[in-house]
Amino acid sequence: MTETVKxxxxxxxxxxxxxxxxxxxxxxxxxxxxxAPLELVGIAVRRPGRHQDVPAHLLTTDAEALxxxxxxxxxxxxxxxxxxxxxxxxxxxxxxxxxxxxxxxLLADDGATLHDAxxxxxxxxxxxxxxxxxxxxxxxxxxxxxxxxxxxxxxIVNGTTNYILSRMDATxxxxxxxxxxxxxxxxxxxDPTADVDGYDAAAKAAILAGLAFHTRVTMSDVHxxxxxxxxxxxxxxxxxxxxxxxMLAICERRATDGGAQVAVRAHPAMIPRxxxxxxxxxxxxAVFVEAEAAGSLMFYGRGAGGAPTASAVLGDLVAVARxxxxxxxxxxxxxxADLPVQPMGExxxxxxxxxxxxxxxxxLASVAGAFADEGVSIKTVRQEGRGDAAxxxxxxxxxxxxALDRTVRKLSGMPFVGRAASVMRVEGLATD
Amino acid sequence: MTETVKxxxxxxxxxxxxxxxxxxxxxxxxxxxxxAPLELVGIAVRRPGRHQDVPAHLLTTDAEALxxxxxxxxxxxxxxxxxxxxxxxxxxxxxxxxxxxxxxxLLADDGATLHDAxxxxxxxxxxxxxxxxxxxxxxxxxxxxxxxxxxxxxxIVNGTTNYILSRMDATxxxxxxxxxxxxxxxxxxxDPTADVDGYDAAAKAAILAGLAFHTRVTMSDVHxxxxxxxxxxxxxxxxxxxxxxxMLAICERRATDGGAQVAVRAHPAMIPRxxxxxxxxxxxxAVFVEAEAAGSLMFYGRGAGGAPTASAVLGDLVAVARxxxxxxxxxxxxxxADLPVQPMGExxxxxxxxxxxxxxxxxLASVAGAFADEGVSIKTVRQEGRGDAAxxxxxxxxxxxxALDRTVRKLSGMPFVGRAASVMRVEGLATD
Numbered sequence: 001m002t003e004t005v006k007x008x009x010x011x012x013x014x015x016x017x018x019x020x021x022x023x024x025x026x027x028x029x030x031x032x033x034x035x036a037p038l039e040l041v042g043i044a045v046r047r048p049g050r051h052q053d054v055p056a057h058l059l060t061t062d063a064e065a066l067x068x069x070x071x072x073x074x075x076x077x078x079x080x081x082x083x084x085x086x087x088x089x090x091x092x093x094x095x096x097x098x099x100x101x102x103x104x105x106l107l108a109d110d111g112a113t114l115h116d117a118x119x120x121x122x123x124x125x126x127x128x129x130x131x132x133x134x135x136x137x138x139x140x141x142x143x144x145x146x147x148x149x150x151x152x153x154x155x156i157v158n159g160t161t162n163y164i165l166s167r168m169d170a171t172x173x174x175x176x177x178x179x180x181x182x183x184x185x186x187x188x189x190x191d192p193t194a195d196v197d198g199y200d201a202a203a204k205a206a207i208l209a210g211l212a213f214h215t216r217v218t219m220s221d222v223h224x225x226x227x228x229x230x231x232x233x234x235x236x237x238x239x240x241x242x243x244x245x246x247m248l249a250i251c252e253r254r255a256t257d258g259g260a261q262v263a264v265r266a267h268p269a270m271i272p273r274x275x276x277x278x279x280x281x282x283x284x285x286a287v288f289v290e291a292e293a294a295g296s297l298m299f300y301g302r303g304a305g306g307a308p309t310a311s312a313v314l315g316d317l318v319a320v321a322r323x324x325x326x327x328x329x330x331x332x333x334x335x336x337a338d339l340p341v342q343p344m345g346e347x348x349x350x351x352x353x354x355x356x357x358x359x360x361x362x363x364l365a366s367v368a369g370a371f372a373d374e375g376v377s378i379k380t381v382r383q384e385g386r387g388d389a390a391x392x393x394x395x396x397x398x399x400x401x402x403a404l405d406r407t408v409r410k411l412s413g414m415p416f417v418g419r420a421a422s423v424m425r426v427e428g429l430a431t432d
Numbered sequence: 433m434t435e436t437v438k439x440x441x442x443x444x445x446x447x448x449x450x451x452x453x454x455x456x457x458x459x460x461x462x463x464x465x466x467x468a469p470l471e472l473v474g475i476a477v478r479r480p481g482r483h484q485d486v487p488a489h490l491l492t493t494d495a496e497a498l499x500x501x502x503x504x505x506x507x508x509x510x511x512x513x514x515x516x517x518x519x520x521x522x523x524x525x526x527x528x529x530x531x532x533x534x535x536x537x538l539l540a541d542d543g544a545t546l547h548d549a550x551x552x553x554x555x556x557x558x559x560x561x562x563x564x565x566x567x568x569x570x571x572x573x574x575x576x577x578x579x580x581x582x583x584x585x586x587x588i589v590n591g592t593t594n595y596i597l598s599r600m601d602a603t604x605x606x607x608x609x610x611x612x613x614x615x616x617x618x619x620x621x622x623d624p625t626a627d628v629d630g631y632d633a634a635a636k637a638a639i640l641a642g643l644a645f646h647t648r649v650t651m652s653d654v655h656x657x658x659x660x661x662x663x664x665x666x667x668x669x670x671x672x673x674x675x676x677x678x679m680l681a682i683c684e685r686r687a688t689d690g691g692a693q694v695a696v697r698a699h700p701a702m703i704p705r706x707x708x709x710x711x712x713x714x715x716x717x718a719v720f721v722e723a724e725a726a727g728s729l730m731f732y733g734r735g736a737g738g739a740p741t742a743s744a745v746l747g748d749l750v751a752v753a754r755x756x757x758x759x760x761x762x763x764x765x766x767x768x769a770d771l772p773v774q775p776m777g778e779x780x781x782x783x784x785x786x787x788x789x790x791x792x793x794x795x796l797a798s799v800a801g802a803f804a805d806e807g808v809s810i811k812t813v814r815q816e817g818r819g820d821a822a823x824x825x826x827x828x829x830x831x832x833x834x835a836l837d838r839t840v841r842k843l844s845g846m847p848f849v850g851r852a853a854s855v856m857r858v859e860g861l862a863t864d
Contacts, residue, residue, distance in 0.1 A: 022725060026581060032646070032768040033578050057595075128576060134726035136568070136576030144560060144568030146465050147746020149458060214464070226707035262447060276732075294566035294733065300708075301729035310727035314579020319763075328760030336464040 005036050005321040008072045008097075008365035009043045010063055010088060011079035012051050015102060015129070016043070019076060019309035020054050021125075030314070034321040042066045053137030054139065060137050067092040073324050076317060078129075078309075079097035079099040081110055087257040093117040102129035103314055105194075106202035108219045111210065115333035124323055124330050125173075126316035128413070131204045132157050132285045133299040134308030136315070140329055141211040141289070148291040149211040153251040154427065156280050157204040159304045160195035161227050161247035163187040165235075166281045170246050172233045187283055193375060203248035209264040211291070213253055214337035223344040225267035230424075237354045237393065237422045244268040244278045248427060254342055257268055261342040296381065297407035343403030350379070350426040352395050356418035359383075359390035363416050367392060370410045374403040395426060435469050436476045440497055440504045440529075441475045442520060443511035447534060447561070448475070450742035451484050451508060461509040462746070463539050466753040472499045473695035496775035499524040505756050508749060510561075510741075511743035514541055525549040525557065530752040534745055535562035538624075540635035540651045542653070543642065547765035556755055556762050558748035563636045564589050565719045566740030567733040572674050573643040574722070574763055581722040582644040585683040586859065587719030589636040590711050591736045592627035592658040593679035595619040597667075597700070599715045601676050606664045619715055626856040630679065632697035641696040644683055645719070646769035649696055655776035657699035662856075669786045669825065669854045672816075676710045680734070680859060683721075686774055693774040702784050710860075777834030784827050784857040785840060788850035791815075791822035795848050799824060806835040828857060 007023070009016055021110050023040055023203040031037045039387055043280065044063035045051055051059055060186060067075050067088050069178050074169050075092040079085050080103055089106075089267060094117055101107065107114070118125035128138045132155070141150070156162050167178040179196065182188035194200045209217040227247050238245050252263045271278050280286040284302025291294050302308040323330055357363050364381070371378055379396040382390040396404060407421050439455070441448055454834035456461065463469045466707040476495035477483055483491055492498055499507050507524040511517050512535055521531050521538075526549055533539065539546070539562050550557035560570045564587070573582070573828055588594050592614060600609040611628065626632045632657040641649040659679050670677050677700050684695045703710050708730060712718040717735025722728050755762055789795050796813070803810055807828040816823040817853050828836060840855050 018725065022579065026579070029581065029646075029769070030579065033766055134580075134723075136572035139571060139576050140568035143751055144571050144747045145460070146750035147748075148566075148743040149461065155446065216459075246497065291566075291741040291743060293450065293746070295737075295740055297567060297728070297731070297733035299731060302727045303728075307725040308727055310578065310846055311580040311723060314725070315576045316579075318578035321574055322450065322763060323760075326760065328755075331754060334465055337461070342572065 003036065004039045005034060005324055006039050006071050006073045007065045007317065008041060008069065009075040010067070010074045010075065010085070012043050012045045012054060013078065014076040014158070015309045015313065018306040019052055019078065022310055022314055025325055028270055030318060035325045036391065038321060041072060042069070059259070061114045067097070069426045071254070072097055074100065074317060074320055076313060077103055078313065078394060079103070080105065082106055086110060088112070089114060090117050093121050093123060096121050096123060098124040100310055100313055100316040100320060101125070101127045103127070103205060104130040104200065104203040108206040111207070112216050117154055119332050122329055124320040126320055126330070128316050129309045129312035131207050131298070133288060133301070133303040134307065134311045135285060135287065135299050135303065137287055137299050138207070140299070141208065142334070145289070145291055145294065148293045150289060150291045151253050153208045155214050155249055155285065155288060156277055157248055157285055157287065157303060158195055158201040158247055158248045159283030159285060161186045161191065161201070161225045162280065163283050165227060165230065165245050165247060166230065166234050168230070172232055172235070172354065175228055175230055177316065184215065196228050198266045200245055201249045204263050205251055206267045208249065209251035209262055210335070212251055213262045214334045215339045215341055216335045217262065217341065221264055221341040222235040223265040223267065223347070227268045230268050231422070233423045234424055238270045240393070241352070241395070242273050244273055244418060245269070245355045245424070246271055250427065253339070254348070256342070260339050262339045263347040264340040265344065265347065269425040269427040272386040275428040278387060300397060332422065338360070347401050348398045349350050349401050349404065350396050350398050351408065352422065352424050352426045353411070355392045355411060355424040357390050357392050358416040359387050360416060364392065366414060366416070367394070367411060370414070371396065371407050374407045374410050376403050376407050434781050435468065436471045437466060437505045438471050438473045438503050439749065439754055440473060440498045440501065440507045440691070443474050444486060445855040446738040447510040447745065448743045449485055451510065451745055454742055454746055454862060459573045459672045462750060465750050465803040469751070470749065470753060473504060478548055489757055496523070497521050499529070500527060506530045506532060506721070507751055507863060508745060509535055510745065511535070511634070512537065514538055518542060518545070520598070521546060522549050524555050525555060526554050528555060531557040531755065532745055532748040532752060533559045535559070535743055536562040536635040536639060538633065540638040541752060543639070544648050545621055549803070551764050554761055556752040558762070560742035560754055561741045564637050564719060564731070565633055565730065565733070565735040566743045567717060567719065567731050569719055569731050569737065570577070570639070572731070573640065574766070574846065576695045577721070577723055577726060580669055580725045583685050583720060584638050584722040585644050585719060586709070587681055587717065589681045589708055589717055589719065590633040591681055591715030591717060592620045592624065593633070594712065595715050596678050597599055597659060597662065597861070598680060600662070600664065600667050604664055604667070607660055607662055618631065630656045630698045633679055633681045637683055638699045639694050639728045640681065641683035641694055642767070645685055645694045645771055647771045648767045649694065649773065653696055653773040655697040655699065655779070659700045660703070662700050663854070666854045666856055673784070673827070674705050675858070676705055677701070677856070678703055678709060688774070691773050694771045695774040695779040697776065697779065699857060701859040707860040713716045748771040772778065777832060778835050778851045780830045780838065781833050782828050782830050782861065783836045783840065784854065784856050784858045786854040787843060789822050789824050790848040793818050795825065797848060798848070799843060799859065802846070803839050805832065806839045808835050808839050843855065
């Protein structure tokens with residue numbers, strides 16, 4: 001039995017400083033739960049002068065030396081980004097240290113390399129904090145549902161875009177205005193690209209799909225669309241059909257003639273207001289999991305912020321430290337299923353299409369014909385307004401995304417169609 | 433490495449037959465996830481003739497012999513009740529077998545004996561299915577939140593009473609009528625005592641409190657009240673203040689002058705309709721967890737039924753089988769905190785009190801005086817009706833339960849008070 005479990009921390013921002021605080025505040029409880037004291041032996045930061053709130057003697061700018069120290073048992077990483085973190089964590093894993101990481105970008109980009117290194121060294125690589133902050137989600141997927149078949153994971157996993165879309169829905173504001181408000185309130189970063197363009201949600205979708213389907217899924221397998229093109233008109237269209245617009249991460253297991261495939265995407269979509277995800281406001285996260293035997297499960301909580309993320313980091317730290325003490329290793333990567341990723345064009349979705357049209361005989365027949373030509377079945381159609389202000393609003397049944405896309409492009413080229421005022425996928429309706 | 437993990441099943445009812453089916457249906461996936469095949473080597477039942485759907489050669493009526501078999505690695509128990517199951521599981525644990533159980537009554541009654549036996553033998557005792565069916569709840573409490581301090585767990589954990597109360601709320605029916613409907617639809621058992629009188633919810637509360645607070649909590653530590661005294665008038669009173677009535681399991685960590693204590697209870701209570709638990713209908717379960725760093729988390733899903741419960745059993749089975757294969761043991765019982773259980777009289781709650789009163793000067797002053805005498809602060813008071821039909825409706829601030837109880841008894845003895853038409857605790861309001 002190890003006398004103490006020695007912990008090195010990489011990064012000491014909003015999350016890291018909470019980790020330091022909780023390690024100190026709850027030392028007695030953590031010791032009892034691990035079976036040995038946790039000792040913080042070093043904190044790698046870029047600018048030590050900025051961290052007055054943590055013990056100065058622990059600070060170092062030499063992360064390479066810290067992760068290579070012989071006396072370190074566990075490396076906790078809350079820096080983010082791909083390099084130099086990947087190299088640091090590989091050094092740590094290869095030298096027999098367990099790793100706890102909150103780094104969704106790295107896990108989604110190159111989790112395989114890290115998992116391989118962890119398996120080879122017989123150590124743990126845990127990353128609950130990488131998705132949905134404090135919400136226990138990865139451990140339930142990896143362990144609680146290990147005896148079930150997961151068919152679908154759908155969730156709101158990015159707080160920034162959820163705040164922006166919630167404001168657009170509540171106030172009728174356009175995207176730019178809502179983003180400005182989010183930035184002012186600290187819900188959006190100075191450079192909001194990762195959130196607004198869907199990179200953050202896509203990375204989380206890749207991680208969730210990998211766990212849910214026992215398959216390696218990377219960022220490049222995820223179809224990604226951001227919310228910067230979502231207009232006040234889209235939100236109004238959604239409202240008119242008693243829907244709201246949410247940025248969703250969607251992971252699906254699809255039966256095809258050639259066997260099961262996985263479809264993974266992150267994009268804005270309309271969902272009915274009656275759907276439980278529709279009520280998830282502000283910067284909260286919520287994730288639905290649909291499994292064959294378990295049915296529908298929902299997990300809800302704070303998806304970001306220093307303390308919630310630190311809670312997830314510490315839960316992992318206790319787990320890997322316990323394993324060190326008992327000389328065991330937790331469940332490693334499970335990627336045996338190795339399911340192929342379905343191209344987005346073949347993925348079955350539904351579209352909501354709102355078209356500005358000339359109000360003249362034969363228009364509906366032509367529009368309906370364009371859908372029929374692509375084999376897309378229409379679920380509902382209604383005309384709003386008359387004359388120059390006529391709008392045709394259609395919702396399709398499920399169809400391959402490529403067929404829907406081709407239909408919309410064909411419609412846009414029709415002489416009596418002004419423009420496709422709003423084209424958006426629709427999720428969460430009862431199945432066809 | 434074990435060549436195969438051999439599993440004995442005790443019980444083959446609604447849950448057990450689903451476990452058998454899933455073990456067969458998903459054999460390839462389970463083998464890949466465990467790292468070795470799971471082989472069902474025996475099923476103990478009382479009447480083998482009733483189980484045409486499972487392989488006859490596996491059936492036995494001799495459960496004692498089955499759990500003692502040398503070649504059995506894991507015993508899965510879905511029988512329920514205290515004896516003979518406790519003896520059977522003790523035999524299994526003491527002979528080095530890991531145990532997966534769905535038995536809330538046994539775990540709440542005498543989990544300590546089972547945990548001690550598991551620790552002594554160095555084997556696993558998992559029981560995710562004992563609380564909230566398929567919803568991953570115990571593993572998140574035990575592992576994901578192991579680095580946090582849980583302050584409160586509050587949830588709807590009994591589907592039968594939730595169905596009955598939901599019907600009373602929706603239709604205005606009385607308890608007997610709603611129970612009859614639940615029985616007819618199969619939501620209530622022929623003998624509904626365990627559900628209706630709160631034993632089931634209390635057992636689950638004990639298990640949740642034990643995990644949340646790292647303290648041994650048994651059934652006898654739980655304050656329990658059933659729903660058979662809930663009247664249509666109570667439901668109407670709740671509606672009048674925009675609340676609904678739910679049967680709740682509530683586990684709290686309370687700071688007192690003498691240190692932290694735990695308060696554990698299962699009883700019907702009014703909650704605001706705006707509270708997320710208010711919308712949990714039919715036989716669904718939902719549990720809120722409030723932790724210091726993580727904030728509020730919610731877990732939602734199916735709390736009962738063959739397939740959902742079997743999903744939880746199989747998740748545990750995969751975990752303990754993996755541990756057998758790797759020669760390790762999962763996180764065992766954590767009861768180091770050993771916090772004292774707060775007597776219900778000292779537990780701080782709020783009351784909603786509806787009194788039929790004579791409409792005469794001085795009544796409110798006398799009523800208010802009775803509360804003041806016991807040191808109970810009134811949050812809101814309103815009079816409904818006039819003359820003979822006058823009703824005084826009061827909601828208190830938080831106060832010790834005993835003081836509230838004494839106040840109500842004193843009020844009932846007042847000459848101008850007809851009767852306490854409705855007395856019920858109120859939960860889920862913003863803190864005083």
